[in-house]
Amino acid sequence: MVDGVILTIIKSLVLASVLMGFFAYMTWVERKLIGRFQARYGPNRVGPYGLMQPIADLGKMLQKENMIPEMAHRKLYIAAPFIAMTCAIGAFGLMPFGNVATIPGTDWTIHLYIANTSVSLLVVAAIGSLGFYGLMIGGWASSSKYALLGGMRAIAQLVSYEVAFTLAVIGVIIQASSLSFVTISNAQEHLWYIIPQFLGFLVFFVAAVAESNRPPFDLTEADGEVVAGYHTEYGGMRYAMFAAAEFINAITLSALGAVLFLGGPSGPFLPGPIWMILKIGAFLFVLIWIRATLPRVRFDQLMKIGWKVLLPVATLNLLLTAVAVVYL
Amino acid sequence: MDLVVFFIASVCAIASAIAVVAQKNPFVSALALLANLASLAALMLLLEAQFVAAAQIIVYAGAVMVMFLFVIAYVGPRGEIGPGARKPWLVALSVVAALLITVEIIVVVVGASLGEVASVDGDYGSPAAIGKALVTHYLLAFEVVSVILFMAAIAGVVFGAGGRPVRLSTDQVLAKEGESAVARRREASRAALEAARDSTTGESAR
The missing domain is CATH 1.20.120.1200 (NADH-ubiquinone/plastoquinone oxidoreductase chain 6, subunit NuoJ)
Structure with a gap:
């Protein structure tokens, strides 16, 4: 808390609201882009250019019956989407959107980040790993084999790719010699880390696609194999919360990529938050592009990529970085 | 706060x-x-x-x-776990264990001087300070633990495999035995499927 308790609460509320709005309209962007990639229009009926589509979807979701399967573990079944959602939003909270800004017309200054600790990166990783439990509890509490298998797949995939992901990020940590997002993004003032850490960036990106359960690594909800995975038994708003948590995780990972490899909120002419949103948008565009382009991998291929390709490459990158930092 | x-x-x-x-x-x-x-x-x-x-x-x-x-x-x-699964000797053992831990905690708390508040400098507990302590003062213990963990990982793999032959994926069968082996396997599974279908339709006809 760099600005006192009340201001921090206000900033958190603003960030959470902006994040939810951003998420809602990214679903529109995604559907529009996927449509274009597949030579069709995408949503274009609700409002101009289909812009009211996310709100129409929300209205539809809210009207659905809140049913609970008879054999489900009721409390955990209800809690699971909340756990997933809370962790997804919480992990985003530490992202920096600039350094210090002055509010126009006054001499009040505020920090454009909610908190800056010496362990920011670890906290994001920790909250992210707690988010896994949402999927796992949801899969288990549904008392459905498909949901259980989907949850298990999700955990196996996330745990495997977290190793390569963390190793890739350590390269950046060594180079910036800090775990604080503010320090890391300030250290890239002259040179974005995507250039010296290109190998690490590649591993980071592939692992991030897998961590956010997005195609081609969306094995957890492979429709032909496990119906819809861990959220097979969920409907209405509870399902929507799982979907939102998943997309917000993708946004958080994009923000992490922007901070660690693309200089975070720094950039010429435009203010920090705008740059940050542009960089997150660029990452998300590539994610959508990949989704429209690549077919889903098989589970053994998924594990092979994680353990036999990404892990050695990430280790090599880590060793090279360590040698370079010590001897250059 | x-x-x-x-x-x-x-x-x-x-x-x-x-x-x-x-x-x-x-x-x-x-x-x-x-x-x-x-x-x-x-x-x-x-x-x-x-x-x-x-x-x-x-x-x-x-x-x-x-x-x-x-x-x-x-x-x-x-x-x-139902009520029948509770074994009396396990209950007795757990009570003894709980008592031992309580005694240990009391000894530690009374033995330690918890009167004054310890003062720490700003760097205390930061990743940098802990990293430095691990590779200087506690280097030996750190390395020994890493070797033990590595051994545990290998042991896990050995026990997990359990000496059973590893099931090959389609790609690996292709690489090892060629197209004909895959075709043979596919043929076998189709035959099994058809046999199963015949038996079920036979039953329903009856």
């Missing part, structure tokens, strides 16, 4: 610890243990140990407990 957080985290820690042993459902029990670990992490934050708190969540909550839940979820749908 610190005091409020301390009491909330302590109550959560004690309540979840009781839930771990009181819950009949092993899955819920494991989740209670997870809540306990998270409350301990909050207490560590109050002790200026940010790195240990984050590492606690990542390692225990993020990796160890996931494996616990993984196993529990696979072992049985609802492996609840």
Whole structure:
């Protein structure tokens, strides 16, 4: 808390609201882009250019019956989407959107980040790993084999790719010699880390696609194999919360990529938050592009990529970085 | 503020610890243990140990407990323990163990001088300070632990494989035995499927 308790609460509320709005309209962007990639229009009926589509979807979701399967573990079944959602939003909270800004017309200054600790990166990783439990509890509490298998797949995939992901990020940590997002993004003032850490960036990106359960690594909800995975038994708003948590995780990972490899909120002419949103948008565009382009991998291929390709490459990158930092 | 957080985290820690042993459902029990670990992490934050708190969540909550839940979820749908499963000698043993731990805690708390508040400098508990301590003062212990963990990992792989032949994927069969082997396997499975279908239709006709 760099600005006192009340201001921090206000900033958190603003960030959470902006994040939810951003998420809602990214679903529109995604559907529009996927449509274009597949030579069709995408949503274009609700409002101009289909812009009211996310709100129409929300209205539809809210009207659905809140049913609970008879054999489900009721409390955990209800809690699971909340756990997933809370962790997804919480992990985003530490992202920096600039350094210090002055509010126009006054001499009040505020920090454009909610908190800056010496362990920011670890906290994001920790909250992210707690988010896994949402999927796992949801899969288990549904008392459905498909949901259980989907949850298990999700955990196996996330745990495997977290190793390569963390190793890739350590390269950046060594180079910036800090775990604080503010320090890391300030250290890239002259040179974005995507250039010296290109190998690490590649591993980071592939692992991030897998961590956010997005195609081609969306094995957890492979429709032909496990119906819809861990959220097979969920409907209405509870399902929507799982979907939102998943997309917000993708946004958080994009923000992490922007901070660690693309200089975070720094950039010429435009203010920090705008740059940050542009960089997150660029990452998300590539994610959508990949989704429209690549077919889903098989589970053994998924594990092979994680353990036999990404892990050695990430280790090599880590060793090279360590040698370079010590001897250059 | 610190005091409020301390009491909330302590109550959560004690309540979840009781839930771990009181819950009949092993899955819920494991989740209670997870809540306990998270409350301990909050207490560590109050002790200026940010790195240990984050590492606690990542390692225990993020990796160890996931494996616990993984196993529990696979072992049985609802492996609840009924009243008949309680063995008297186990109860007696647990009471003895609890008494021993209580005595140990009392000895430690009374023996330590908990009177004054320890003063720490700003760098205390930061990742840099802990990293420096690990590779200078505690280097030997650190390396020994890493070797032990490595051995444990290898042992896990050996036990996990259990000497059974590894099932090959389609790609690997292709690489090893060629197209004909894959075709043969496909033929065999189709024959099995047809046999199964014949038997079911035969039954329904009857």
